[in-house]
Structures are given as structure tokens and as C-alpha cells.
Amino acid sequence: MSRPLSVGVAGLGTVGAGVLKVLRDNAGLISARAGRPIAVTAVSSRDRHKDRGVPVTGLRWYEDPVALVADPGVDVIVETIGGSEGPARALVEAALAAGKPVVTANKALLALHGRKLAQLAEAHNAPLAFEAAVAGGIPAIKAVREGLAGNDIRRVAGILNGTCNYILTEMRLRGLQFAEVLAEAQKLGYAEADPSFDIDGVDAAHKLAILAALAFNRPVDFSELHVEGIRDVSAVDIEMAAALGFRIKLLGIATRTEAGVSARVHPCMVPLDAPIAHVEGVFNAVVAEGDAVGRVVLQGRGAGAGPTASAVVADLVDIARGRTTPVWGASADALSAAPARPMSSHRGAYYLRLMVVDRPGVVADVTAVLRDAKISMESLLQRGRAPGEAVPVVMTTHECEEAAMQAAIRRLSGLDAVLEKPALIRIETL
Ligand SMILES: NC(=O)C1=CN([C@@H]2O[C@H](COP(=O)(O)OP(=O)(O)OC[C@H]3O[C@@H](n4cnc5c(N)ncnc54)[C@H](O)[C@@H]3O)[C@@H](O)[C@H]2O)C=CC1
Ligand SMILES: N[C@@H](CC=O)C(=O)O
Numbered sequence: 289m290s291r292p293l294s295v296g297v298a299g300l301g302t303v304g305a306g307v308l309k310v311l312r313d314n315a316g317l318i319s320a321r322a323g324r325p326i327a328v329t330a331v332s333s334r335d336r337h338k339d340r341g342v343p344v345t346g347l348r349w350y351e352d353p354v355a356l357v358a359d360p361g362v363d364v365i366v367e368t369i370g371g372s373e374g375p376a377r378a379l380v381e382a383a384l385a386a387g388k389p390v391v392t393a394n395k396a397l398l399a400l401h402g403r404k405l406a407q408l409a410e411a412h413n414a415p416l417a418f419e420a421a422v423a424g425g426i427p428a429i430k431a432v433r434e435g436l437a438g439n440d441i442r443r444v445a446g447i448l449n450g451t452c453n454y455i456l457t458e459m460r461l462r463g464l465q466f467a468e469v470l471a472e473a474q475k476l477g478y479a480e481a482d483p484s485f486d487i488d489g490v491d492a493a494h495k496l497a498i499l500a501a502l503a504f505n506r507p508v509d510f511s512e513l514h515v516e517g518i519r520d521v522s523a524v525d526i527e528m529a530a531a532l533g534f535r536i537k538l539l540g541i542a543t544r545t546e547a548g549v550s551a552r553v554h555p556c557m558v559p560l561d562a563p564i565a566h567v568e569g570v571f572n573a574v575v576a577e578g579d580a581v582g583r584v585v586l587q588g589r590g591a592g593a594g595p596t597a598s599a600v601v602a603d604l605v606d607i608a609r610g611r612t613t614p615v616w617g618a619s620a621d622a623l624s625a626a627p628a629r630p631m632s633s634h635r636g637a638y639y640l641r642l643m644v645v646d647r648p649g650v651v652a653d654v655t656a657v658l659r660d661a662k663i664s665m666e667s668l669l670q671r672g673r674a675p676g677e678a679v680p681v682v683m684t685t686h687e688c689e690e691a692a693m694q695a696a697i698r699r700l701s702g703l704d705a706v707l708e709k710p711a712l713i714r715i716e717t718l
């Protein structure tokens with residue numbers, strides 16, 4: 289058997305410690321699959337004495353993660369610090385510039401700097417692997433970039449954030465408050481260091497930007513995405529969704545047509561008969577549609593120590609075997625320059641909830657605004673009676689243009705009977 293692949297791990301938090309554990313627990317079979325042992329020999333983290341549930345004695349310890357690159361005993365760097373700037377970015381850039389392979393779980397870094405990092409990796413012939421960055425333990429990168437390499441992929445989509453899916457599921461099933469479930473997700477190691485990345489849709493958007501780049505062989509460009517999170521999804525919407533035969537999911541959807549590429553992340557009303565409506569808790573789902581294969585759906589845990597470490601270790605096995613692929617699936621000079629399409633050009637059906645004063649004539653005023661905007665209503669639901677007080681009025685619409693819907697919402701917000709910002713959730717049948 290060849291000499292071991294020696295790994296330097298930077299960041300021994302949920303994911304980094306998980307990597308040490310998986311490499312230890314499954315050492316024999318990993319070594320057989322890699323053709324040689326994979327051993328962590330050096331680490332960098334903030335607290336040398338913290339109990340991580342896995343021993344770190346005997347490993348070379350660096351205060352500065354970038355110093356791992358100069359260690360001649362380290363063959364490959366695993367970056368599990370996180371953040372698109374600072375030490376994580378400095379480490380990945382230094383390693384690639386030195387020609388050392390990098391495995392990272394850092395979707396923020398790839399979504400924001402993926403284009404430059406790919407150039408650096410290519411220039412120095414250094415593999416840059418990131419299976420853990422999208423949908424945790426689901427082998428989504430490999431599936432889209434390698435498994436579907438024979439296809440013209442027109443759509444890639446899914447549930448891409450475990451924390452949000454966990455929150456939406458637990459709010460519905462246990463009737464808990466948003467903040468309470470978020471605290472649970474943090475305790476379970478699902479949430480980002482700054483959980484606003486999760487709940488504001490940014491983390492899912494980072495992942496969608498990466499998936500879209502791979503699916504469409506187009507350099508990653510985070511600035512093109514439309515991003516909304518789940519902060520404004522209320523218990524009323526969750527209840528109304530159930531009454532109307534939907535379940536609320538935060539989805540990321542990227543589509544390529546002749547007109548260009550659209551990529552959006554936002555809460556969606558998904559019909560209960562769609563399989564993705566039943567992907568619950570920390571589970572993620574990735575859907576890809578190729579011209580030859582048709583529809584492919586992958587499902588699995590999208591966050592947490594074990595699932596994420598599983599993906600990091602899979603990348604290490606590839607590196608040990610010498611299996612490499614261009615970062616975005618095609619060499620830099622063969623990437624597409626398809627234009628981005630703005631959200632205003634999106635067409636779809638909508639769920640709209642207004643909190644209105646319960647008095648005669650209000651519903652007529654609301655429907656008049658929709659009629660003037662040429663938006664056709666599919667259903668209208670008014671729950672409860674509280675004369676003179678606030679009650680929810682919920683409507684679903686037939687397909688219309690986003691720009692028309694946004695104009696209608698501006699007018700609805702201006703009606704004196706409408707007491708709060710209208711809640712808009714797009715209806716999707718992934
Ligand atoms: N937690 C999860 O389920 C998943 C996380 N990821 C990504 O993996 C990365 C790590 O996430 P977690 O393990 O959850 O975060 P974490 O916060 O649990 O761990 C980060 C570790 O990095 C260490 N660190 C911070 N600054 C450092 C520095 N300057 N030098 C050395 N170490 C430093 C911290 O002390 C901490 O131990 C992030 O990029 C995250 O987005 C990806 C998929 C799933
Ligand atoms: N915070 C992320 C972690 C995995 O990528 C999530 O909740 O999905």
C-alpha cells in the first residue's frame with residue numbers, strides 16, 4: 289500500500305471534529321477505498337483544550353491556520369473554519385498558490401470567490417474539492433458535475449438549508465416559536481456561526497449559486513441571485529398552508545432557458561402531493577433535470593457533524609486516488625456566458641396574505657386591485673370574524689408576472705384597511 293495521505297485540518301468545530309471522528313471510526317474501509325491510509329497529522333483551531341469528543345493529542349498544532357500550508361508533512365488542507373473572508377480565505381488561497389490540494393465545506397467562500405479560486409487552482413494544478421459545501425452529506429456536487437456530465441441540465445433546485453427546513457418542520461409539528469426552534473438547530477450543530485445566513489436565505493443562495501455554476505457550466509456569480517429567507521413566515525401562514533393543501537419550504541431554484549439563467553431562493557408553498565413537501569427536518573433534497581436522464585432527486589441530511597464529515601472524507605478519498613475534475617466542471621476557457629434573468633421576469637402562482645380590518649367592502653377593494661393588475665384569483669379564504677379588528681385574508685392566484693404582483697402589492701399596502709406588510713409566498717410544484 290502507498291504512503292498515507294497526510295491531512296491538515298483547520299477549524300475543529302462541528303465539521304472539523306466530525307472529520308477526525310469519521311476518519312478514525314472508518315479508518316480501515318476508507319484506507320481500502322483510498323488505496324492508502326488517510327491520516328490527520330496537523331490541526332489549527334482556537335482552543336487547544338476544548339473537549340471535542342475526539343482526541344487531538346499527538347497532532348501538530350498551529351495557532352495560525354495558514355502555517356499548515358508550509359508544513360512539509362501536510363499533503364492536503366481541509367478548511368472547516370468558515371467565512372468568505374479572513375483566515376479561511378487566506379488559507380485556501382495560500383494552499384492553492386502552493387499547489388496543495390484543498391477540501392473545504394465553505395459555501396460562502398466558493399459562492400463569493402469561486403471564480404478566482406478556480407483560476408488559482410487551475411494555474412497551480414491543485415485540486416479544490418467542496419462536496420460538503422452543498423447539501424451536506426448528499427453527494428450533490430459529484431452527482432451534478434460528474435454523474436450528469438452527459439446531460440444538458442436545464443434546472444437544478446431543492447431544499448438547501450437544513451436549519452430552515454428544521455425550523456419550518458418543527459414550527460408546524462410542535463407549534464413552537466421560531467426563536468425556540470432556531471436555538472435547537474444551533475445546539476444540534478446545523479446553523480451557521482451567524483444564523484442570519486440561514487434564516488435570511490443567504491446560505492441556501494450560496495449553495496444554489498454553486499449548483500447552478502456546475503449545472504450550467506457557468507462561472508459562479510452570487511450577485512445575480514434573488515434571495516429571501518424565512519424570517520417573515522408566520523404561524524398563520526403555516527396554518528393557512530395546511531388548510532389550502534400546501535407545506536411551506538425554503539427552496540432554491542435555478543433554471544436555464546434560451547433567454548438566460550434565473551436563480552432564486554425564497555419560501556414556497558409546495559402542494560402536499562409533491563414529494564419534496566415531505567422532505568422534513570434537517571433533510572435536504574436536490575432535484576436536477578437533464579435532457580438525457582430526465583429528473584433526478586437526491587435526498588439526505590443537509591447539515592450536522594456526521595453528514596458533512598461524510599462529504600469531506602469522500603473528497604479526501606478522491607484526492608488520495610488522484611481523481612480530479614475542473615472546479616466548475618469545464619475548464620475556465622470553456623465556461624458559458626449565458627446572461628442572468630431578473631426576478632421581475634419570473635412567472636408563477638402566488639399565495640398572498642393580508643391582515644385587514646374586518647369591515648364590509650374591504651375584500652372588494654382588495655380584489656379590485658388584483659383585477660386592475662390583471663391578476664386572476666384562484667381562491668380566497670377569510671378566517672374568523674372580529675368586527676373592526678385585524679383578520680387574515682388569504683388569496684391564491686393563477687400564474688402571473690412577478691412585476692405585476694409586486695406592483696399590486698405596493699397598491700395593496702397603500703389601502704387604509706390593510707394593516708401590515710402583505711405576506712407573499714410563491715407557489716411551486718418542483
Ligand atoms: N455545521 C454544518 O452542518 C455545516 C457546516 N458547513 C460549513 O463548514 C464550515 C465550518 O462550520 P462548523 O463546523 O459548523 O463551524 P464551527 O463554528 O462549529 O467551527 C469552526 C471552527 O473554526 C475555528 N476557528 C475560527 N477561527 C479560526 C482561526 N482563525 N484559526 C483556526 N481555527 C479557527 C473555531 O474555533 C471553530 O472550532 C463553515 O464553512 C460552514 O458553513 C458546511 C456544511 C454543513
Ligand atoms: N447551516 C447550514 C449547514 C449546512 O450547510 C444548514 O443549515 O444547511
Ligand code: NA
Pocket residue numbers: 419420421422423424425426427428429599
Ligand atoms: Na454534499
